[in-house]
Amino acid sequence: xxxxxxxxxxxxxxxxxxxxxxxxxxxxxxxxxxxxxxxxxxxxxxxxxxxxxxxxxxxxxxxxxxxxxxxxxxxxxxxxxxxxxxxxxxxxxxxxxxxxxxxxxxxxxxxxxxxxxxxxxxxxxxxxxxxxxxxxxxxxxxxxxxxxxxxxxxxxxxxxxxxxxxxxxxxxxxxxxxxxxxxxxxxxxxxxxxxxxxxxxxxxxxxxxxxxxxxxxxxxxxxxxxxxxxxxxxxxxxxxxxxxxxxxxxxxxxxxxxxxxxxxxxxxxxxxxxxxxxxxxxxxxxxxxxxxxxxxxxxxxxxxxxxxxxxxxxxxxxxxxxxxxxxxxxxxxxxxxxxxxxxxxxxxxxxxxxxxxxxxxxxxxxxxxxxxxxxxxxxxxxxxxxxxxxxxxxxxxxxxxxxxxxxxxxxxxxxxxxxxxxxxxxxxxxxxxxxxxxxxxxxxxxxxxxxxxxxxxxxxxxxxxxxx
Numbered sequence: 258x259x260x261x262x263x264x265x266x267x268x269x270x271x272x273x274x275x276x277x278x279x280x281x282x283x284x285x286x287x288x289x290x291x292x293x294x295x296x297x298x299x300x301x302x303x304x305x306x307x308x309x310x311x312x313x314x315x316x317x318x319x320x321x322x323x324x325x326x327x328x329x330x331x332x333x334x335x336x337x338x339x340x341x342x343x344x345x346x347x348x349x350x351x352x353x354x355x356x357x358x359x360x361x362x363x364x365x366x367x368x369x370x371x372x373x374x375x376x377x378x379x380x381x382x383x384x385x386x387x388x389x390x391x392x393x394x395x396x397x398x399x400x401x402x403x404x405x406x407x408x409x410x411x412x413x414x415x416x417x418x419x420x421x422x423x424x425x426x427x428x429x430x431x432x433x434x435x436x437x438x439x440x441x442x443x444x445x446x447x448x449x450x451x452x453x454x455x456x457x458x459x460x461x462x463x464x465x466x467x468x469x470x471x472x473x474x475x476x477x478x479x480x481x482x483x484x485x486x487x488x489x490x491x492x493x494x495x496x497x498x499x500x501x502x503x504x505x506x507x508x509x510x511x512x513x514x515x516x517x518x519x520x521x522x523x524x525x526x527x528x529x530x531x532x533x534x535x536x537x538x539x540x541x542x543x544x545x546x547x548x549x550x551x552x553x554x555x556x557x558x559x560x561x562x563x564x565x566x567x568x569x570x571x572x573x574x575x576x577x578x579x580x581x582x583x584x585x586x587x588x589x590x591x592x593x594x595x596x597x598x599x600x601x602x603x604x605x606x607x608x609x610x611x612x613x614x615x616x617x618x619x620x621x622x623x624x625x626x627x628x629x630x631x632x633x634x635x636x637x638x639x640x641x642x643x644x645x646x647x648x649x650x651x652x653x654x655x656x657x658x659x660x661x662x663x664x665x666x667x668x669x670x671x672x673x674x675x676x677x678x679x680x681x682x683x684x685x686x687x688x689x690x691x692x693x694x695x696x697x698x699x700x701x702x703x704x705x706x707x708x709x710x711x712x713x714x715x716x717x718x719x720x721x722x723x724x725x
Contacts, residue, residue, distance in 0.1 A: 272479055273536035273546055283401065284475055285394040286384075287531045291555025297371060301381040304372070309426075312433035319648055324434055330677075336609075337646050337677065341616045345608050352601040357484075359594035361491040365498035369484065370550035375469075375477050380534065380550065382423060383470040390416045394531065421467050428462035475535045479546045492543065494576040495588050499549045501529075501540045501571050502579050509540075512564045522566050529553035529571055539571055615651060615674065616644035617704055619716045622683065627719050629690075636687045637718050643681075645674035651706055658701040658713070662688040686718060693720035 274282045314321045316335045323332040331338040331346075338345065360368060369376055391397045391412055403409050433441050436455065444452045444459065469477060478485060492498065506523035523540065530538045532553060535546040539553045558568040577583045622638040629635055645651050653672045655664045666672070667683045674680050686700065697717045704712040 273544075274475060274479060281476075282536065284534060284536050285398040285401070286534045286536075286552070287394040287528075287556075288388050289532045289552040289555050291559060293551035293555050297551065298381065300371060301377045304377055305381070308374075309430055312430060312438045317648060320437055322434065323437055325437070326435060337648070339616070339644060339646060341644060342612065342646075345605070345612065348601065348605050348608060352598070352605055355594060355598055355601060357487075358491055359591065359598055361488055362493065362496055362594060363591055365492060365496050366484070366488055366547065366549040369478065369548035370499075373548075375482070376548060376550065378427065378466075379470055379474060383420060384534075386419055386423070387416060390419070417471070420471050421463070424466035424470065425459075425463045427466050428459055431462055432459055475546075478548055479535055485545050485548075488545070493588075493590065494580075495586065495591075497573055497575050497585065498543060499539060499547060499551060499554060499571065500543070500574050500576065500579055502569070502574070503540070504579060506540070506570050514564070522561070522570050524560065524564060524566075526560050528556040528560050532556045543576075612646075613712050614645070614647045615653065615704065615706075615711055616646065617653075617712060617714050618642050619684075619702065619714050621717060621719060627721065630687070633690045634687050635690050635693065635720060636685045639684050639686060639716065641682055641684060642679060643672060643674045644679040645676055648676050650674065650676050653711070654705050656703040656705055657686075658703045660688060660692060660698070660700055660718075662686055662692075664702070688718060688720075690720070693718065696720060 271277070274284060276282055311322050312320065319335070320332055321335050323330070325331065329340045357368070387397065391400055400409055400412065429441055432455065440455060441459075444455045449456060473481075501523075505521060507521040509523040509525040510520035512518070512524040512526075527538075529540070530536075530553075532555070533539070534550060534552065535548060537544050537546045539547065554571045554573075557571040561568045561570055575583075575585055578585060619639050619641045622640050625638045627635050627637055643653070651674045653674065655672065657664065663686070665685045665687065667685070672680070688698075692698075697719060700716050700718050702714050702716065703710050704714060
């Protein structure tokens with residue numbers, strides 16, 4: 258870092274996109290080009306193909322991915338999950354948070370620059386559309402300051418219409434993830450009166466996406482998203498980030514090909530600043546606004562190649578590797594995160610493997626006492642609820658395991674659980690009163706599908722008080 262940047266740290270007291278009066282500073286980044294931008298484009302193309310294609314993929318007539326919040330039904334890669342499986346989601350969420358922490362400790366905000374939906378949609382869809390219609394950053398800045406003539410109106414309206422159309426497509430895809438593609442199709446094949454809720458939701462989502470990518474833009478990353486603030490806690494000097502090699506670059510100075518260069522390799526061209534979508538100067542060091550998008554790396558490498566200097570002045574590196582020429586190492590902090598990560602991953606895999614396809618609860622009906630029958634028999638009344646977590650009907654039987662008795666249903670004589678649904682009802686459990694030794698007797702009941710035991714449930718049997 259240069260002497261000036263060491264002494265003047267006022268840039269850390271403000272956001273690059275907001276002036277001292279709190280007014281918005283609009284960003285007009287130049288179009289990046291280079292190997293990293295090309296790699297991001299390829300990665301984003303695959304990412305977007307999966308995002309827009311996943312709702313259309315169906316397995317055995319069912320979506321492979323669905324997050325139906327209203328019906329509390331979640332399908333992840335063909336496996337259906339219900340509220341009873343919420344604890345698995347809780348473990349998965351904890352695992353994801355720790356993964357984010359570990360990933361940030363090691364690689365900084367690489368996720369933000371390469372895989373965050375906000376960045377991919379903004380930089381790889383909307384920004385490219387903007388470059389196509391309005392031109393590069395310089396052209397956009399000139400257009401913004403120009404009077405509202407026919408040329409400006411045409412370009413602006415064209416951009417707004419295309420932005421709205423793309424936002425509409427994204428909203429449709431988003432709704433398909435929440436309600437299923439079939440529900441989205443109904444909006445276009447059935448009368449609007451039957452799909453008012455879907456229409457309103459679609460309109461709201463489209464408007465939100467349009468507003469975010471037309472106006473809010475980089476403010477999502479610098480002001481709204483909490484992840485940028487998290488990195489200040491998670492990053493250390495061994496974290497791999499997009500960084501400027503100030504040891505090699507300082508002291509800065511313009512390039513003169515007719516003179517022997519005695520200054521640092523930074524030719525002070527400011528190309529790294531011009532391409533930055535959040536408006537920062539990477540030469541000032543790690544900053545909250547940096548999303549590790551690598552645009553500055555491509556711009557710097559292009560200039561270094563143009564003047565015959567080594568590339569990599571701005572590169573992926575840790576602060577220690579720049580300051581002390583140390584090799585990257587796997588620190589104790591990274592090892593601790595990795596250990597917790599492995600433990601939670603093991604727990605999550607165990608829960609998924611041992612997860613039952615059928616959820617059954619049997620509870621003794623409140624307020625009901627035992628009933629005495631001839632032949633020294635007693636009974637209790639129970640309520641049951643059976644949930645089928647699969648896409649096939651299931652017929653199950655209940656078998657007494659630790660007691661001699663009989664289980665009789667009220668009404669139907671079979672436990673048939675409909676696919677992707679549940680059944681409720683009542684049943685009686687009969688026991689010989691000679692087996693009842695206490696006021697409450699713990700009963701274990703095996704749940705079988707054919708000859709295969711799929712679960713064991715526990716309940717209690719209320720009998721007469723047998724005191725001394």
